[in-house]
Amino acid sequence: MNNSAQKKLISLDKFQKQFQQNLKKAGYDSPEKIINLVQEIKQKIATEHKSKKVAEDKYSCQ
Numbered sequence: 511m512n513n514s515a516q517k518k519l520i521s522l523d524k525f526q527k528q529f530q531q532n533l534k535k536a537g538y539d540s541p542e543k544i545i546n547l548v549q550e551i552k553q554k555i556a557t558e559h560k561s562k563k564v565a566e567d568k569y570s571c572q
Contacts, residue, residue: 520528538544 533539533544538547
């Protein structure tokens with residue numbers, strides 16, 4: 511049995527509380543900071559996706 515199958519499930523309420531605590535510990539203690547974090551992540555994903563697409567197009571044209 512792998513490790514992920516051995517982990518205990520926690521309630522949604524407990525998960526939410528732990529998630530909020532971890533966000534606060536990381537300095538994301540306001541909705542504005544969390545929104546900025548999500549926007550930064552989305553931008554990085556879009557940039558990586560675009561770079562990957564450019565690389566794929568470059569190699570497919572050869």
